[in-house]
Amino acid sequence: MTSPAGRRKHGRPTISDVAALAGVSAGAVSKVFNGTGRISPPTAERVREAARKLNWTPNPAAIALRTSRAQAIGLVLTSSSPVPEVGAANVGLISGIESLLSPREYGLLLNVFLTGHHDESAFYRSLAERQRMDGVILTNSVVGDTRFDLMRDLGVPAVLVGTPWKPGVVDYIDADPPSAGIPETVDHLVGLGHRDVAFVSGPAGFVLPNIRREAFTARLAHHGLTPHSVSSVGYSPAAAAEETSRLLDVAAPPTAILYGTDTMAIAGMRTIQSRGLRVPEDVSVVGFEGLEVGEWVDPQLTTVQRFAFQRGRAAAAKLLGLLGETIEEDVPLEKPVLIVRQSTAPPRSR
Amino acid sequence: MTSPAGRRKHGRPTISDVAALAGVSAGAVSKVFNGTGRISPPTAERVREAARKLNWTPNPAAIALRTSRAQAIGLVLTSSSPVPEVGAANVGLISGIESLLSPREYGLLLNVFLTGHHDESAFYRSLAERQRMDGVILTNSVVGDTRFDLMRDLGVPAVLVGTPWKPGVVDYIDADPPSAGIPETVDHLVGLGHRDVAFVSGPAGFVLPNIRREAFTARLAHHGLTPHSVSSVGYSPAAAAEETSRLLDVAAPPTAILYGTDTMAIAGMRTIQSRGLRVPEDVSVVGFEGLEVGEWVDPQLTTVQRFAFQRGRAAAAKLLGLLGETIEEDVPLEKPVLIVRQSTAPPRSR
Incomplete structure (x- = not known):
């Protein structure tokens, strides 16, 4: 330890000083600070400790030149x-x-x-x-x-x-498929007896809303039905609330509404309730994402769990x-699944 | 435009080539790509366009050395x-x-x-x-x-x-002060007639929960009251639910509970309701943050709006x-304010 300390008096410490103090190669020091290669945690800590003692830091621009990695x-x-x-x-x-x-x-x-x-x-x-x-x-x-x-x-x-x-x-x-969850939702609503099902979906021009609108119409056709309506609005509670109002103003409103996201569905439920109608007795509501908040609202939201995490x-x-990293962790991607809670029920006979 | 095109045949284009094509100084090109200094948007776009035409990119490590900025x-x-x-x-x-x-x-x-x-x-x-x-x-x-x-x-x-x-x-x-919202909440609950108020607060050892616990006890003392209980649990719905169960199991449960966050409060409400008790008739509940979700739950959550944005x-x-940037935008920080919704009411007489 005399050598590095001695060197420090005469100039800036070098990577060799750190390596000598930690008892490793300069290459090992480089690996620790570049985050490349495999260094055991105890060794890495010894290297960092040596660098701290010597007040040595790698030149960041030099690292960038060497590794070309932003990490x-x-x-x-x-x-x-x-x-x-x-x-x-x-x-x-x-x-x-x-x-x-x-x-x-x-x-x-x-x-x-x-x-x-x-x-x-x-x-x-x-x-x-x-x-x-x-x-x-x-x-x-x-x-x-x-x-x-x-x-x-x-x-x-x-x-x-x-x-x-x-x-x-x-x-x-x-x-x-990317439409997973839509056919299951349509089957659920039709199975409850709904014939007038609306879809307040995400924006036009976006890929997934397009795919989902097509799947919605196709699955209703499978049951011999046509959509009550399919609309494309911005991904926002306000847009969903406005569209819900519009749907409830028509002569024959839908008995069930599927929304493009859970927050849109919750805004839709509040709009329905604010008009003195009940969910699900008057209008069934389904969300699409499976956020935790769906369990907290009243009635609890029927939704498609899509596993964002x-x-x-x-x-x-x-x-x-x-990027060349080895991934040893499990990375399952489960198929989206319909979670039936309280916001869907058979339609009242008209 | 002949010069840069000619140069490209003989080697990698330089910053001077880009400057010449864009009709600006090399310093201006540098400013555009370093994000330093003030360059008008049209000029910046002209410089980027010239760089694109010449297929020129700055050397990132050179930028790092020059600017020492990660942006x-x-x-x-x-x-x-x-x-x-x-x-x-x-x-x-x-x-x-x-x-x-x-x-x-x-x-x-x-x-x-x-x-x-x-x-x-x-x-x-x-x-x-x-x-x-x-x-x-x-x-x-x-x-x-x-x-x-x-x-x-x-x-x-x-x-x-x-x-x-x-x-x-x-x-x-x-x-x-950092305790803002706590005295107002205590005043609200005491004003409704509550005498047995509990605080399910955030973790021990954290600064803000400490400050809030002290403010809670001090404000109750101001009204001649002592807390029903003050507990410190992890910032999680599960921990809040568990602590709520514990509070409801005692011989004389609190008539009102303040929680450290809104999600803790919502988990608390669900726990209260799952025992066949009603919010706010049996137990009043107050959250602390003012998340949008508070408007969506039933009953709507009384909370302190703290303006996270x-x-x-x-x-x-x-x-x-x-970092030396000039901030011209408005950055108001409003004082936290108690939003009284549906989850608080006078206690039932026992």
């Missing part, structure tokens, strides 16, 4: 509201992603993208140029989505949570795999 | 559950932070820290050494918190959301200010 992945959420909101379903998604990143000391670089407020392409380009993330998880794919080509051009590995608008453009994670975890596993 | 801030959340959960209140916080970061093309590097699963100090050290963030927003301060000294040692600007355990250790954002926004503004 972070990006998550891009889009929000059509005036503020960059992180929706309730995204909480599960983020938690699932973190469940794989956190143990690897990867950071999650969150970017909430306000639709129409940024030059989206310039934004991604800037992120890639700055080497701020090693790969990116994308959400909310739209028909004609250009982000996948852009990511390929930029050399940034990408995984989509959801289904892309055409095959082969990007790696992705989704239920198999698992989706996030599976997306992170796929992306880390593309 | 990202960190947000550290802690979770005591087995998985890295992002709590409901954190959604508002993240959205508020993003409302200032997103327009500046700053990223938010999210790190969910599992209490007891990491060497926390080594983790922060690693983040700082890798120059992955320019500053950090911390949450969930504990008594004796060592993170602030660590951040100072590492040279990483930090802002705490909450109140530090002793004055002067870190910049912070909190309500003034504003807290996030104010913390981001303070941190960006420490």
